[in-house]
Amino acid sequence: MALVEPSLNIAIAAVLNRMSQSWDVTAELTGMIQENKNLQIDILVQSPNRSPLVIENEYLPASTVENDAKSRLGKTLSTDGSIVTEAVVIRSPTSLSDCKSVAEAEILIQSIEFEYALLRVTYNPKPDGTEQFDINRIPHSPSHFLRGPITSFANFLANASLSAYALQRSIDVLDTGVQDSIGILKGITDTSETLKKQLAELLMQAFTDKDIVQGLGIASTMVINATLFQQKLASRIPDVLSLAQMKGRGLLNQAGLIAQWKKILSINYYPIYSIASEVLLAIDDPYIAARFIEKLFSTTQNLIDLGVADTHDLCGVVFQRFMTERKFLASFYTRPESATLLAHLAVPELEWSNRSVYERFKFADYACGTGTLVHSVYQRIAQLHEFAGGAPVASHAHMMEENITAADIIPSAAHLTATLLSSVYPEETYSYSRVVVPQYGAVDDAQSVSLGSLELLDNEGIFRVLYPKSADMTGIGPKGLESMTYELVVEEQSQDLIIMNPPFTRAMSDWYESAIGTWRPFNVLGNSKQTQERMHKREKQLTRRLKCYNGYQSMPSAFCGVADLMLKNGGIFAFVLPTTSLQGVSWRKFRDMLATEYINVIVVGIAGKNAKECAWSADTSLAEVLIIARKRTEEERGYIEDLRSTLVNLRRRPANTMIAAEIAQEIKRQVTEGILRTMEDGPWGGTPLVVGGESVGEMLTIPASEEPCQTLGIRDVALAQTAFRLSHGEIWFPQSKGPIRHNLSILTIREFATIGFAANNIANNENKAFQRTEISAVPDYPMVWVNRTELQRSLLLEPDQEGRIIPGKEEEAFKIWERRSNALIAAEVAFSSQSLICGYSKRPVIGGRAWPNIQLASELHEKAFVLWGNTSLGALSYWYYSSRQQVRRGIVTVTSLGQIPWLNPNDLSTDTLQQSSNLFDEFSNRRFLPLAHLSEDRVRKELDHRFLIDTLKLSDQILDSLDLVRQKWTAEPSIAN
Numbered sequence: 001m002a003l004v005e006p007s008l009n010i011a012i013a014a015v016l017n018r019m020s021q022s023w024d025v026t027a028e029l030t031g032m033i034q035e036n037k038n039l040q041i042d043i044l045v046q047s048p049n050r051s052p053l054v055i056e057n058e059y060l061p062a063s064t065v066e067n068d069a070k071s072r073l074g075k076t077l078s079t080d081g082s083i084v085t086e087a088v089v090i091r092s093p094t095s096l097s098d099c100k101s102v103a104e105a106e107i108l109i110q111s112i113e114f115e116y117a118l119l120r121v122t123y124n125p126k127p128d129g130t131e132q133f134d135i136n137r138i139p140h141s142p143s144h145f146l147r148g149p150i151t152s153f154a155n156f157l158a159n160a161s162l163s164a165y166a167l168q169r170s171i172d173v174l175d176t177g178v179q180d181s182i183g184i185l186k187g188i189t190d191t192s193e194t195l196k197k198q199l200a201e202l203l204m205q206a207f208t209d210k211d212i213v214q215g216l217g218i219a220s221t222m223v224i225n226a227t228l229f230q231q232k233l234a235s236r237i238p239d240v241l242s243l244a245q246m247k248g249r250g251l252l253n254q255a256g257l258i259a260q261w262k263k264i265l266s267i268n269y270y271p272i273y274s275i276a277s278e279v280l281l282a283i284d285d286p287y288i289a290a291r292f293i294e295k296l297f298s299t300t301q302n303l304i305d306l307g308v309a310d311t312h313d314l315c316g317v318v319f320q321r322f323m324t325e326r327k328f329l330a331s332f333y334t335r336p337e338s339a340t341l342l343a344h345l346a347v348p349e350l351e352w353s354n355r356s357v358y359e360r361f362k363f364a365d366y367a368c369g370t371g372t373l374v375h376s377v378y379q380r381i382a383q384l385h386e387f388a389g390g391a392p393v394a395s396h397a398h399m400m401e402e403n404i405t406a407a408d409i410i411p412s413a414a415h416l417t418a419t420l421l422s423s424v425y426p427e428e429t430y431s432y433s434r435v436v437v438p439q440y441g442a443v444d445d446a447q448s449v450s451l452g453s454l455e456l457l458d459n460e461g462i463f464r465v466l467y468p469k470s471a472d473m474t475g476i477g478p479k480g481l482e483s484m485t486y487e488l489v490v491e492e493q494s495q496d497l498i499i500m501n502p503p504f505t506r507a508m509s510d511w512y513e514s515a516i517g518t519w520r521p522f523n524v525l526g527n528s529k530q531t532q533e534r535m536h537k538r539e540k541q542l543t544r545r546l547k548c549y550n551g552y553q554s555m556p557s558a559f560c561g562v563a564d565l566m567l568k569n570g571g572i573f574a575f576v577l578p579t580t581s582l583q584g585v586s587w588r589k590f591r592d593m594l595a596t597e598y599i600n601v602i603v604v605g606i607a608g609k610n611a612k613e614c615a616w617s618a619d620t621s622l623a624e625v626l627i628i629a630r631k632r633t634e635e636e637r638g639y640i641e642d643l644r645s646t647l648v649n650l651r652r653r654p655a656n657t658m659i660a661a662e663i664a665q666e667i668k669r670q671v672t673e674g675i676l677r678t679m680e681d682g683p684w685g686g687t688p689l690v691v692g693g694e695s696v697g698e699m700l701t702i703p704a705s706e707e708p709c710q711t712l713g714i715r716d717v718a719l720a721q722t723a724f725r726l727s728h729g730e731i732w733f734p735q736s737k738g739p740i741r742h743n744l745s746i747l748t749i750r751e752f753a754t755i756g757f758a759a760n761n762i763a764n765n766e767n768k769a770f771q772r773t774e775i776s777a778v779p780d781y782p783m784v785w786v787n788r789t790e791l792q793r794s795l796l797l798e799p800d801q802e803g804r805i806i807p808g809k810e811e812e813a814f815k816i817w818e819r820r821s822n823a824l825i826a827a828e829v830a831f832s833s834q835s836l837i838c839g840y841s842k843r844p845v846i847g848g849r850a851w852p853n854i855q856l857a858s859e860l861h862e863k864a865f866v867l868w869g870n871t872s873l874g875a876l877s878y879w880y881y882s883s884r885q886q887v888r889r890g891i892v893t894v895t896s897l898g899q900i901p902w903l904n905p906n907d908l909s910t911d912t913l914q915q916s917s918n919l920f921d922e923f924s925n926r927r928f929l930p931l932a933h934l935s936e937d938r939v940r941k942e943l944d945h946r947f948l949i950d951t952l953k954l955s956d957q958i959l960d961s962l963d964l965v966r967q968k969w970t971a972e973p974s975i976a977n
Contacts, residue, residue, distance in 0.1 A: 002097045002098070003096060003097050003098070003099045003100070003101075003102075003104075003105055005042075005057060005058060005059060005092075006027075006028050006042075007102050007105070008057065008059075008092060008096055008097075008105055009027040009028055009042045009043050009057055010027045010028060010102055011099075011102045011103075011105035011106045011109060012027070012043060012055075012057065012090075012092075012109060013025040013026060013027035013043050014102070014106055015106050015109050015110070015150060016043075016045070016150075016154060016157070018389075019150075019151075019154050019386065019387045020154065020158075020386050020387065021386065021391065021393070022047055022048075022386075023045050023046060023047040023050075023157075023161075024045075024046045024047075025043060025044070025045050025046075026043070026044050026046075027042065027043045027044075028040070028042070029041040029044055031078065032044070032077055032078055032079065033072070033075045033076065033077065033078065034075070034076040034077070034078045034081075035075050035076060036075070037078075039071070039072070039075070041054055041055075041056075041072065042054075042055055042056050042057045043055035043056075043057065045157055045161060047161055048235075050161040051082070051084075051085055051086055051161055051166065052077055052082050052084055052086075053086050053087075053088060053157060053160060053161045054069065054072045054084050054086070054087045054088070055087070055088045055089075055090060055157075056068045056069040056072070056087065056088070056089055056090070057089075057090040057091075057092055058090075058091065058092070059091075059092050059093075059094050059096070059097055060091050060092065060093060060094055060115075061091075062089075062090075062091040062092075065089050065090070065091065066089050066117075066119070066142065069087040069088070069089045069119050070087070070119060070135065072084050072087050073085065073086075073087055073119060073121055073135065074121065085120060085121040085165045085166070086118060086119070086120045086121075086160055086161065087118075087119045087120075088116060088117070088118055088119075088156075088157065088160060089116060089117045089118075089119065089145075090114055090115070090116050090153075091114070091115040091116070091145060092114060093112055093113070093114070095108070095112065096108060096109070096112070109150055110149075110150060111149075112149070113147055113148055113149050114147070114148070114149075114150070114153050115145035115146070115147050116145060116146050116147075116148075116153055116156065117137060117138060117139060117144075117145050117146060117692070118137070118138040118156070118160050118658065119135055119136075119137055120135070120136050120137075120138070120160070120165070121133055121134070121135060121136075121165050122134050122135075122136045122165060122168065133165075138655070138656065138658060138659065138692075139659075139691070139692030139693060139694055140694075141692075141693065141694065143693065144692045144693030144694055145692060145693060146662050146691065146692045147692075148662070148665060151387050152661075152662070152665055154387055155383060155387075155661055156658055156661070156662070158383065159656075159657050159658040159661065160658060166306040169306050170303050170306045173299065173302045173303055173306065174224065174299065174303065176299075177220075177224055177295060177296075177298070177299030177302075178217055178220045178221050178224065179217075180295050180299075181216075181220035181223075181224070181292060181295050181296070181299075182213055182216045182217055182220055184288060184291050184292050184295060185216045185219070185220065185283070185288070185292065186212070186213075186216065187285070187288050188283065188284075188285055188288050189207075189212060189216065194282075194284070195282055195283065195284070196212070196215075198278075198282040199215060199216075199219050199279065199282060200215070200526075202275060202278050202279065202282070202411070203215065203218055203219060203222075203275070203410075203411055203412055204409075204410065204411060204525045204526070218412045219279050219412075221412070222275060222276050222279060222412050222415050222416075223276050223279050223280060223292075223296060224296060224299055224300070225272070225276070225415070225416060225419055226261065226272055226273055226276035227243060227296050227297075227299075227300045228300055228303060229269070229272055229419050229422065229423065229426070230242065230243065230260070230261075230264065231243065231300060231304060232423060232426040233264060233269075233426055233427075236426060236427030237267070237427065237429075239263060240260070240263065240264060241260055243296070243297050243300050243301070244297075244301065246260065247297060252293060252297060253289075253290065253293060254280060254283070254286070254289040254290070254293060257280060257293060258277055258280055258281060261273045261276065261277045261280075262277070265277070267429045268429060268430055268431060268432065268433075269418070269422060270418075270432075270433070271414055271415055271417070271418030271419075271433065271435045272415060272418050272419050272422065275411055275412070275415055276415070333369060333370060333372070333617060333618045333619065334369065334372045334373055334501045334576060334616065334617055334618075335372075335616065335617065335618055335653070336372060336376075336657055337653065337654045337655070337656055337657050337659070337660040338576065338616035338617070338626070338653065338654075338660070339372045339373050339375075339376040340376055340654075340657040340660040340661055340664075341604070341626065341654055341660040341661075341663060341664050342373065342376070342499065342574050342576065342616075342626050342628070343373065343376035343377045343379075343380045343499065343574070344380060344660070344661050344664030344665070345574070345602060345604070345626070345628045345664045345667060345668065346377070346497055346499055346572050346574035346628050347377060347380045347381055347384070347497065347572075348496075348497075348572060348630075352381070352384040352385045352387075352388045352390065353385070353388035353389050353390055354390075355385075355390055355391075355395065358381065358385045358390060358392065358395060359395050359398055359399070359403070360403075360496075361381060361403060361496050361497070362402075362403045362404075362405075362494060362495050362496050362497075363377050363378075363381075363403065363404060363405075363495060363496060363497040363498065363499065364404070364405035364406065364407075364490070364495050364497075364498050364499075364566065365405075365406050365407075365498070365499055365500050366405070366407050366453035366456065366498070366500060366502075366559065366562055366563075366566075367407070367408060367453060367500055367501070367502045367503060367559060368406040368407060368408045368413065368414070368417045368435075369408060369413050369417075369501065370413055370416040370417060370420070371406060371413075371416055371417025371418075371419075371420040371421065372420070373499045373500065373501060373576075374404060374406045374417065374421070374499060375417070375420040375421055375424070376499075377497060377499055378399070378404060378421060378424055379424065382424060392425070393425045393428060396424065396425040396428040396430065397428060397429065397430040397431070400421065400422070400430040400433045400434070401430050401431060401432055401433065401434070402434075404421060404433075404434060404435075405434040405435075405436075405488075405490060405495075406418075406421070406434065406435045406436075407435075407436050407437070407438050407452070407453050408437060409437060409438065409440035409452045409453075409524075409525065410437070411437045414435050414436065414437045417435050418433060418435040421433070421435065434488060436488055438450065438452040438453055438455060438488075439452065439455075440452040440524075440525055440527075441522075441525055441526075441527040441531050441535070442527070442528075442531045442534075448534075449531060449534045449535045449538050450538075451535060451538055451539060451542065453559070453562060454539065454542055454543075454558055454559075454562065455542070456490055456562050456565070456566065457542040457543065457545065457546070457558075457561070457562060457565065458542060490566060492565050492566060493565070493566070493567065493568050493569065493571075494566060494568065495566045495567050495568060495571055496567075496568060496571050496572065497567075497571060497572040497574060498563040498566060498567055498571070498572070498573060498574065499574040499575070500559060500563065500574075500575050500576070501575070501576035501616075501617060502555060502556045502559035502560070502575070502576075502577075503521065503555045503556065503559075504555065504556050504578055504622070521535075521554065521555050522535040522536065539554065539558070542558075543558050543561065545565075546558065546561030546564070546565075547561065547564065547589060547592075547593045547597070548560050548561050548564065548589045548590040548592075548593040549561050549589065550586050550587065550588075550589055550590075552586040553580075553581075553584070553586050553587060556577060556578070556581070557587070557589070557590055560573075560575065560577075560590055560593075563575070564593065564597065564631070567631045568631070569631055569632065569633045569634060570630060570631060570632075570633050571630070571631045572628065572629070572630055572631075573598060573627070573628070573629045573630070573631060574626075574627070574628050575626070575627050576616050576617060576624055576625075576626060577624065577625055577627055578622050578623070578624055578625075578885060579605065579614075579622075579623040579624060579625050579712055579713060579883070579884065579885050580883055580885050581625065581627070582603065582625060582627075582707075582708060582709035582712060583708040583709060583710060583712070583883050583884075583885075584708070584883055584896070585893060585895045585896045588707070591707045591708070591709075592707075594627075594629055594645075594704075595643075595704050595705050595707070597631060597632055597637075598629035598630060598631055598632060599629070599630055599632055599636060599643060599704070600628075600629060600630045600671075601627070601628070601629040601645035601646065601704060602626075602627075602628045602629070602645070602646045602648065602667065602671065603625050603626070603627055603628075603645065603646070603647050603648065603709065603712065604625060604626040604628075604648040604650065604667070605623070605624075605625045605626075605647070605648070605649050605650070605712040605713045606623070606649070606650050606651075606652065606653055606713065607649050607650065607651060607697075607713050607714055607715035607972070607973050607974070608623075608652060608653070608713075608973055609973045609976075610888075610973075611623060611886055613652060613653065613973075614713060615653075616653070621886070622885055622886070623712075623713060623884065623885050623886070625712060643703070643704035643705075644678075644701040644702065644703060644704055645701065645702055645703075645704050645706075645709075646667075646671055646676065646699060646700075646701050647686075647699065647700055647701070647702060647709070647711050647712065648667055648689065648697055648698075648699050649686070649697050649698050649699075649711070649712065649713060649714055649715060649717065650663070650689070650696055650697035651695070651696055651697050651715060652696075659691065659692075662691050662692065663689070663691050663696060666689060666690070666691050667689065667699070670687060670689070670699055675687070676699055676700055676701050677698075677699070677700045677701075677717070678700060678701050678702070679700060679701070679702040679703075679706070679711065679720065679721060679724055680724070681700075681721060682721065682725070682732055682736075682738065682739075683718040683719075683721040683722045683725065683732055683733060683734045683736075684718065684721070684734075685698060685716065685717045685718040685721070685734075686698030686699050686700040686717035687699045687700060698715075698716075698717045700717055708881075708896075708899070710723075710880050710881055712884075713884055713974060714880075714972065714974070715972055715973055716968050716971070716972060718734045718968065719876070719880070719965070719968055719969060719972065720880065722734065722876070722965060723876055723877055723880035723881075725739060726746065726873060726876070726877060726901065727746060727877070727901035728746065729744045729745065729746040730744075731744065731873075731954065731958055733958065733961035733962065733964065733965055734961065734964055734965065734968070735961055735964060736961055740954075740955055740957065740958060744903070744952070744954070745903065745904040745906075745907035745908075746901050746902065746903060746904065747901065747902065747904045748898060748899050748900060748901055748902070749854065749897060749898050749899075749900050749902050750898030750899070751904070752856070752902075752904045752905070752906050753854050753855060753856050753865070754819055754821075754854075754855040754856075755819075755852065755853075755854060755855075755894050755897065755898055756816070756819045756820075756821065756846060756847035756852045756853035756854070756855065756894065757815075757816050757819065757846070757847065757852075757894065758852075758893070758894045759785075759827075759847075759848065759849035759852075761812070761816065762783070762803065762816055762846060762847065762848070763783070763803055764849060768806065768809075769803075769805065769806060769809040769812040769813040769816055770803025770804060770805060770806065770809075770813060770816075770846075771803065771804045771805075771806055772785065772801050772802075772803060773801065773802055773803070773804055774801065774802075775799055775800055775801055775802050776802060779799060779802035779843075780802065780803075781802055781803035781804075781805070781813070781817060781846055782799035782801075782802050782841070782843055782844075782845045782846070783799060783800070783801045783802060783803060783845055783846055783847065783848040784797050784798075784799055784800060784824055784839070784841060784845055784847070784848045784850065784851040785800055785801045785848035785849050785850060785851075786800060786801075786848070786849065786850050787826075787828070787830075787834065787850045787851075788800065789830075789833050789834055789835075792834070792835065792836055792839065793835045793836075793927040793928055794924065794925050794926060794927050794928070795836070795838075795839060795840050795866060795870065795920065795923060795924045795925075795926075796839070796840055796841070796842065796924050796925060797824060797836075797839035797840065797841050797851065798841070799841060799843060799845055800848075801848070803846065816846050817846060819846070819847075819853065819855050820844040820845060820846050820853065820855070821844060821845070821853040821854055821855035821856070821862060822840050822841050822842070822843075822844055822845070822853075822859055822862050822863075823838065823839075823840060823853065823854040823855070823856065823862035823863075823865050823866050824838060824839045824840065824841065824845070824847065824848075824851040824852065824853050824854065824866075825837065825838050825839075825851070825852060825853075825854055825869060825878075825892075825897060826838070826839075826850065826851060826878075826892075827849065827850055827851065827852055827891070827892055827893070827894075827897075828850065828889065828890070828891045828892075829878070829879075829882070829889065829890045829891075829931065830888060830889050831879070831888050831889065831890065831930070831931045831932050831974070831975045832888050832930060832931075832932045832975075833930050833932075834930060834931060835927070835928040835929060835930055835931060836869075836870060836928065837869040837870055837874055837875050837878045837931075838854075838865065838866040838868075838869030838870055838874070839851060839866065840862065840863065840866045840920070840924070852894050852897065856905060856906070857905075857906065858913075859917070860905075860913040860914065860916065860917050861905040861906065861908075861913065862905075863916055863917045863920040864903070864905040864908060864912075864913055864916040864917075864920075865902070865903070865905050866920065867916055867919065867920055867923075867943070867947050868902060868903040868905075868947070869902070870928065870940070870943060871940070871943055871944050871947055871948060872934060872940060872941075872944050872962060872965065872966050872969075873944075873948070873962075874902070874903070875931055875934060875969075876965065876969060877900055877901055877902065878890060878892075878900060879969070879974075879975070881896075881899060881900040881901070882896075882900075883896065884974050888932070888974055888975065888976075903952075912951060912952070915950075915951045916947070916951055919943075919946055919947060919951060923939075923943055923946075926939050927939065928940055931975070932970060932975050932976060933970065934966050934969065934970055935963070935966040935967045935969070935970040941963075941966075944959075944962060945959065948962075
C-alpha cells in the first residue's frame with residue numbers, strides 16, 4: 001500500500017524535529033486556523049520569537065499545492081493569534097510513496113532531494129501612510145523551484161521563518177526610534193559641551209557641530225541595542241527584568257536601568273553593556289534622561305510586538321548610516337546575503353556531528369565592523385553541528401571564550417558584534433569573550449603607537465586591547481570582572497577560518513588641503529599628525545614580513561597578510577576584496593601568494609548594471625569579489641602545475657540569505673563534480689549556474705597561475721574566451737566550430753613598443769619634470785592631458801596642454817621627451833560616452849594623464865597600432881584586459897597597459913604598413929559612435945572590414961561571427977547604456 005501524503009507529512013515533521021532543538025514541527029493539524037476551522041495545515045514549524053511557518057506538501061506533479069499554500073497566508077493561528085506571513089511549498093518525489101511505513105519514509109528522506117519554494121507577505125508603505133501588501137515568491141517564477149536534500153531544506157526553513165513583513169517594519173521602527181532619540185539628546189548637546197565631550201571620548205567618535213547627528217545616532221543605537229538584548233535575557237534568565245517588568249514595578253528610570261545593567265554585567269555581556277551604561281550615565285539632565293528612557297521603552301516594545309527583537313542585525317543596518325568614520329576607513333557594512341554566501345562557501349566539510357571537531361574550530365574577523373561576517377560563520381557551523389545531531393547551545397560559552405575572535409577599532413562596532421554573537425544563544429552565559437577593541441593610535445606613553453589588528457604582525461602576536469579596560473570596569477562597577485585580561489594573545493597559525501571585509505584605504509598622505517600632513521588610514525579617532533606619522537612608520541615596520549603587502553594598497557593587503565600568518569595550514573581564507581585585487585598591478589604579490597600558498601580557490605564576482613550592483617558591501621560604488629581559498633598543508637607545498645581556480649560570475653547579488661545559501665550549495669556541488677568549462681575551451685561560454693530553475697550566473701575554471709584574472713564581472717563568458725584566444729593569435733568566435741588560424745602576430749604591448757611615462761612623472765606630483773601650461777601656437781613639449789569626449793570622436797587628437805621644464809629637472813624632462821610619439825592610448829575609457837581606444841597626434845607628444853603615448857619604430861607602425869585599437873577586436877582586447885572596478889569604465893596604467901595583447905605592427909610587411917597608413921589617412925577625420933554603440937557603428941564596421949579583411953587579409957568568413965561578438969559585447973552590463 002502506497003504511503004499517503006498525511007503519513008509523509010508526519011515523517012517529514014519527525015525528521016525536521018530531530019534536526020534542531022530550536023523549533024517545534026508538527027503535522028496534520030486541524031482546527032488551527034481561526035477564519036476556517038476546516039482548513040488543514042500539512043506541517044507547521046514554530047520557533048520562539050519567529051513567525052510561524054506553514055508547509056504544504058504534495059507528491060509530484062503537485063498541481064494544487066501552491067494554491068493551498070497561498071490560501072493559508074494572512075490567516076490567524078488559533079493557538080497564539082499569530083498571523084501566517086510565510087508559507088512553504090514542497091513537491092515530494094513519488095519514490096517516497098513506495099515506502100511501506102512512516103519509519104521507512106524517515107530513512108529515505110535522508111537520501112533524496114525535495115523541490116520547494118517560499119511564499120511570503122511583504123508590505124510597501126504608501127506616501128499617504130497606508131500599506132500595500134503583496135505576495136513575494138522565492139524563486140520568483142511560479143514554474144521554478146529550489147532543489148536540495150533535507151539538510152538544505154532545513155537551512156531554508158531556518159531563514160524563511162524570519163518574517164519579511166516584520167523585518168521591513170522593524171527597520172522603520174528602529175530608524176524612527178534612533179532619530180527621535182537623537183532629537184531628545186540634542187536638547188542637552190545644543191546647550192552643553194559636557195555630554196558631547198564625554199560621548200566623544202567614550203565612542204572615539206567626532207562630536208563636532210558637523211558630526212553631532214551621526215555621533216548621537218551611534219550612541220542612541222547602542223543603548224537601544226542594549227535594551228533589545230535585555231529583552232532576550234529577561235525571557236531566559238530569572239534575575240533579569242524586561243523593560244515592561246521594570247515599568248510595572250516603577251523601576252524604569254535612569255538609576256533603575258543602570259542597576260539592571262550592572263546585574264547583567266555581573267553575568268558578563270561586557271562588550272554590550274559597558275559603553276551603553278556609560279552613555280546613560282553621561283545624561284545629567286533628569287528630564288532629558290526620563291524622555292530618553294521612555295523612547296527606549298516605546299521603541300523596544302514596538303520591535304517586540306513585531307516579533308523580531310532578537311532575530312536580526314537590525315541595529316547594524318541603522319548603525320552603518322551614522323558611521324562617519326567610514327569615509328576615511330572605507331570599512332563597509334557587509335550585506336547579510338553577501339555574508340551568508342561567503343560563510344556557506346568558506347565553512348569546510350568536516351565531521352560536524354563530532355562535538356570535539358566543533359569545539360576545536362577557531363575562526364576570526366580582525367576588522368569585524370558590526371559583526372555580520374563572523375556571526376554568519378557562527379550561525380552556519382552551529383547549524384551544521386545541530387543538523388548532524390549535536391547540541392551547539394552546550395558549547396556556546398566555550399566558543400565565545402576560546403574560539404571566536406572579533407576585533408574592530410570602533411568601540412560601537414565591537415558592541416554590536418558582541419550583541420550578534422551573544423544573541424545566537426542568549427540564555428547561555430560566558431565568563432569572557434574575544435570581542436575586543438584594539439588600540440589604534442598613541443598608547444599610554446604617547447611615544448609609541450598601536451595599529452589595531454595589524455599588531456598581530458608583531459612576533460608576540462598580542463592585541464593591546466583598549467576595550468575592555470580596567471578604567472571602564474571601575475566606572476561601571478560590576479563584579480566578577482577582576483580576572484579579565486587586557487592583552488589578547490593570538491598565536492600564529494591558530495585559526496581554521498579567517499573571514500573579513502577589510503578596510504580598503506590606501507596608506508597615502510591626504511591630498512585635501514585641509515588635511516595636508518595626514519595619512520588617510522590613520523586620520524581617525526582624533527589621532528594627531530605626529531601620531532599618524534608614527535603609525536605610518538610602524539606600518540612599514542610590521543609589514544616587512546608579509547608576502548602579499550604593497551605600499552599602495554596598504555590596508556587591505558596588510559590584512560590579507562595578517563590572515564595568512566594566523567591561518568593554520570589547511571585553514572580557510574575568506575575575504576571580500578576590491579576586484580582590482582585580482583587585476584591590478586599593485587596587487588600582484590597577493591595573487592602570487594594565492595597561486596603558490598593556497599589551493600581550491602573560488603572567486604565570486606557580479607556582472608551588474610552599475611557599480612553598486614557589483615559590490616558585496618553596502619554603500620560602496622566599487623566592484624568587489626568574494627575570495628575563498630584553502631591554505632596549503634606542508635605536503636601540498638611546492639607545486640602549482642595543473643592546479644585550477646574556479647570563477648563564478650553572478651548576474652546579480654543574491655536577493656536574500658535563502659537564495660545566497662542555495663547558490664553556495666550549487667557552487668560547491670559543481671566544484672565537487674568537477675565538470676566545468678575552462679578558459680582554454682573554445683568560446684562556448686561558462687557552465688551555467690542554475691538555482692531554482694533560473695540561471696543566476698556562469699562558472700568556469702582557469703589555471704591557478706593565470707593572472708591577472710580578467711574574466712571577473714563578465715556576464716557572457718564566451719566573450720572572455722574569445723579575447724583569451726585572440727591573445728594567443730587565434731580568431732575563434734562563438735558559433736564557429738574551431739579557430740580560423742592566421743599568421744596573426746599578437747604580443748603584449750610592452751613586447752614590441754616603448755610606453756611613455758606616467759602622468760605623475762610628467763607633470764602631476766612633487767617629482768614632476770614639467771609644469772603644465774595652456775597650449776601655445778607652437779608648443780615645445782605638447783601633451784594630450786584630458787578626455788574631451790565630443791572633440792575626440794575621430795582618430796586625430798589635438799594636444800591640449802604643453803609642458804615647461806622645471807628648473808633642475810632637465811635630465812628627467814629629456815628622458816620623457818625621448819619617448820615622444822604620435823600614437824596614444826586611452827588610460828581610462830567611459831564606454832558609454834567615449835569613441836576611441838587609441839588616437840594619433842600629428843605633432844609628437846609626451847602623452848598625458850588621459851592619453852599615455854606609445855612609441856614604435858615609425859609613424860607607419862604607430863598608425864597601424866592606432867587602427868587596430870579602434871577595430872572591434874582591439875576594443876574587445878582593451879576592455880577585457882583593463883581594470884573594470886567601475887562599471888562602464890575601463891582603466892589602465894602605464895604599467896598594466898603593457899600587458900594588453902595587441903597586433904604587433906613590427907611583423908607587418910612594408911606593403912601592409914603602407915596600406916595601413918593610407919587607410920588611416922582615409923579614416924582620420926571620420927567620426928565614430930561611442931563604444932557602447934559599437935554594434936551599430938557603420939564607420940567602425942567599415943574599418944573592421946577594410947583593416948581586418950582587406951589589409952590584414954583575414955578571411956571574410958569571420959564577418960558574421962564578428963557581428964555577433966559586437967552584439968554580445970555591447971550587451972554586457974559593463975558596456976551597455
